[in-house]
Amino acid sequence: MPAFTVASSYSRAVGYFTSTSLALYARGIETFAARxxxxxxxASPHLNEDDVVDIERGYDLRAVVERATMRELEQVEPETVLDGLGLLGRLIAEGRLDIKLAFVQQEGRVGIYHEKIGIFRDDFGDLVGFTGSSNETFGGLMANFESVEVYRGWVAGDGTRALRLETDFQALWANxxxxxxxxxxxxxxxxxxxxxxxDRPPRDLPGTDSALTPTPAETDEPTRLALPDxxxxxxxxxxxxxxxLSHQGRGILKMATGTGKTKTAMIAATQLGNVLRQREQPLVVLIVAPLIHLVDQWIxxxxxxxVRPIAVYESSQKWLPLVQEQLAAARMGQRPFVVMVATNASFSGExxxxxxxxxxxxxxxxxxxxxxxxxxAxxxxxxxxxxxxxxxxxxxxxxxxxxxxDSLIDYFGPIIFELGLGKAIEMGALTRYEYLPRLVELNDAETALYVDLSAQIAARIASGDNLKDADPNSPLGFLLRQRAGVLGHAEGKLEALRADLDARRNDWFQLIYCAEGRRPAEPGDEPGPKQVLEVMDLVGNKLHLSAHSYVSETARPERKVLLRRFGAGDDLRALVAMRCLDEGVDIPDARTGYLLASSSNPRQFIQRRGRLLRLAPGKDRAVILDYxxxxxxxxxxxxxxxxxxxxxxxERANEFGKLSENYETTLQVLRPLKERYQLMDM
Known part of the structure; x- marks a missing residue:
């Protein structure tokens, strides 16, 4: 401001301009203009993704720059900004302000002009040159932490540097x-x-810095990741x-469910961003999760x-413009972070x-x-x-x-850190638990179907199919799924569940995992009912306990309401799930889990156990009942x-039992079965 009051010319090359930054210029040059x-x-034009692609494809350069510049000017809204631009317009009309736009164009690629220099001259020929980190924006001038070096032309040593900056500017101006x-x-x-x-009459511009309303890209809107207090x-x-970090920012974290993988990843991204910021580089973070509710949790x-991330799912009309805008802002140095969270499906979309x-x-x-x-896929x-x-x-x-x-390891890198369940419980990152296996015998009809399927499986194995590496989509895999269906839908499980629920009818925070699909039947017969409906009838109509189903058809907004009601501990005693409440759902209050599904897939039962072992206030242990x-x-x-x-x-029972508080009880329950099939060494 003091320099403007005595200078006769001002030459400025700066990283980028926006509507508000032009108005900020105007506030500083009222006295300058009057003299x-x-x-x-x-400045560097504010190019978005489409602009850059068009330039790289050989579109007319001037047309693209014109489009980008007009887009910026047409977004102007605050009256104070319009007043400032009006003053700039009068200066242009009077021939006392000229503007040029600069960008890097090399080998078919487009980059930003990020240099920042300025030169004042007065009527006596003295000059002041300066260079530094700040853009001429609301944030750069008023809010950020910036540094500027100033060289006075009349001071020995400084004069040469000031003249060099002026020479650099002249070369820029002449292209x-x-x-x-x-x-x-x-x-x-x-x-x-x-x-x-x-069109706008001359008027005094506001004298206070707060009078200007900056555009979102120039405010202190959260755009930088930081560790929460x-x-x-x-x-x-x-x-x-x-x-x-020691593996060059690549690798797999194999951490037990509930130990804070999400927060660990966010801390890593924050630390990486801080390192890049020291090099004046932004960081784009892409988080990919399998399901929409996981994307919502990540957000x-x-x-x-x-940082407010971009949710990449559903209609691209919602997220694609935001992705383009924020990536362009990062390229221009306006955003240190861009964070996008996508479902697997949207991520892989064209x-x-x-x-x-x-x-x-x-x-x-x-x-x-x-x-x-x-x-x-x-x-x-x-x-x-x-x-x-x-x-x-x-x-x-x-x-x-x-x-x-192997393809995961080839892409992400090796497992570089592992935290198993036992160690997590030992260090207090997960809660302790009791494991109560319940052995349920098949009835006559189920046994007949089970024997038939087992005979077909034996024939497949005798013909050379490998049980250990059976493809789930192969004929053997189909038979194994059918057999698992018989076990999972066994009617005896409902009576055992009824007894266990009745004994815990006053407990809150209970999860019931049901088998998928319908009860298998003999070929030609209609399949039986869905187990999830049978369980809901048992819990609600027969035991009169407050419960709600949580299945794939449950709408997303309703899921959030159900989890909130469940976590309140005074409304829903139980959630009855089929295929849901597995990967990533955060329900730390859950204390008791009933596993009716019969799955030998380690991922499924590990995920379900993890839902129950998360820490929560007032929770000192969990109970898992496995049928x-x-x-x-x-x-x-x-x-x-x-x-x-x-x-x-x-294997599931052993996996659950060996880390429980009551492993001896598990061994006693399973002992008759192990003796019958000569499996005492398990």
Whole structure:
């Protein structure tokens, strides 16, 4: 401001301009203008993704720059900004302000002009040159932490530096700087400013800094990740992040469900962003999660770290403009972070893949429940331009898919940190638990169907099919699913469940996991009812307990309401789930789980156990009741095949029991079954 009061000319080259920054210029040059001063401005145009692509494809450069400039001027709303632009328009009309636009254009690629220099001269020939980090924006001048070096022409040593800055500016103005394109301010934009100057009467601009309303890109709107004040970084999280950074920002975190993988990833992204910020580089963070409700949870988590992310799911009309706008702002140096959270489906879609392929900024991808990304449907969509890669999963190994597991490791890197359930419980990151297996015998009809399926499975194995590596979609895999359906839908489980629920009828925070689909029947017969409906009838109509189903058909808004009601501890005693409440759903208050489904997929039962072991106020332990259906003693079945199949069932019970508080009880319950099938060594 003091320099403006005595200067006769001002030459400024700066990273970028927006409507508000032009108005901020106007506030500083009222006195300067009244004294007849003249000004030259070089700035970088605010190009979005479409602009950059058009330039790289050879579209007319002036037309694209004109479009970008007019888009910026047409977004002007606050009256004070319009008044400032009106003054600039009058200066242009009087020939005392000239503007040019600069950007990097080299080898078919477009970059931003990010230099920041300025030169004042007075009528006596003295000059002041300065260079520094600040743009001439509301944030750069009034809010940010910036540094500026000032060289006075009349001081020995400073004069040479000031003259060098002036020479650099002259070369810029003449478009003689290598690798830079410097274009005239578009005529149509010039005319827009001149018209504003003609239409708006001269008036004094506000004298207080708060009078200007800056555009969102220039305010202190949260755009930088920062650790929340309330967050206490655990020692194992610090160890995991250190390991990831030491592996050049690549690797897989294999951490037990409930140990804070999400927060660990956010801390890693924050630390990486801080490092890049020191190099004046932005960071684009892409988080990919399998389901919409997980995306919603990630959004809440990211907002806790100070940035509002873009939700990439459903209609691209909602998210694509935001993606383009924020990536353009990051390229211009206006945003240190861009965070996008996408479902697997939207991430792999054509529109998002197109936008993703054009990102030439530092990119970090976080794969949540990353085992899903090893499937054939998604692994080809993983961005090769992501410098930093972090995979999160309690079970990164894909079940019966070694090739998919290898592709995950090839892309994300090896497992660089592992926190198992036992250690997590020992260190207090998860709650302790009791495991109560319930053995339920099949009835006569179920036993007959079970024996028939077991015979077909034995025939498949005898013909060379491998039980251990059975493809779920193969004929053997189909028979195994049918057999699991018989076990999962065993009628005896409902009576056992009724007794256990009745004994706990005054408890809150109970989850019931039902088998999928309908009860299997003999070929030609109609399938039986859905177990989830039978359980709802049992809980609500027969035991008169407050409960609600939580299934794939449950609408997203209703799911949020149900989880809130469940967590209140004074409304719903139980949630009855089928295929839901597995991956990533955050319900730490859950204390008692009833497992009716019969699954030998380790991922499913590990995820379900993890839902129950999260820490919560007032929760000192959890209880898991596991219903294991078996054929009655003396059933005529191929002993060796049945023994091999039973091993798969007992592996879950062993996995659950060995880390429980009551392992001895588990061994006692399972002992008769192990003795019958000579499995005492398990």
């Amino acid at each position: 007849g001063g003249s000004m030259r401005l070089i 003689q700087t290598p690798h830079l394109s410097v274009e005239r301010f578009p005529d149509v934009a010039r005319e827009r400013l001149v018209k504003l100057g003609h 309330w967050l206490k970084v655990r020692g194992y999280q610090r160890e995991a992040i250190t390991s990831w 809440t988590e990211v907002e806790g770290f100070g 529109k998002f893949q197109s936008a993703l392929s054009r990102i030439n900024l530092p990119l970090m991808i976080i794969g949540d429940e990353a085992h899903n990304l090893g499937s054939a 998604y692994k080809s969509s993983l961005p090769q331009n992501a410098t930093y890669r972090l995979a999160l999963s309690a079970t990164p190994e894909r079940w019966f898919d070694d090739e998919g597991t 294991l259906a078996v054929p009655p003693p003396g059933t005529s079945i191929n002993f060796n095949v049945e023994r091999a199949l039973l091993v798969r069932e007992l």
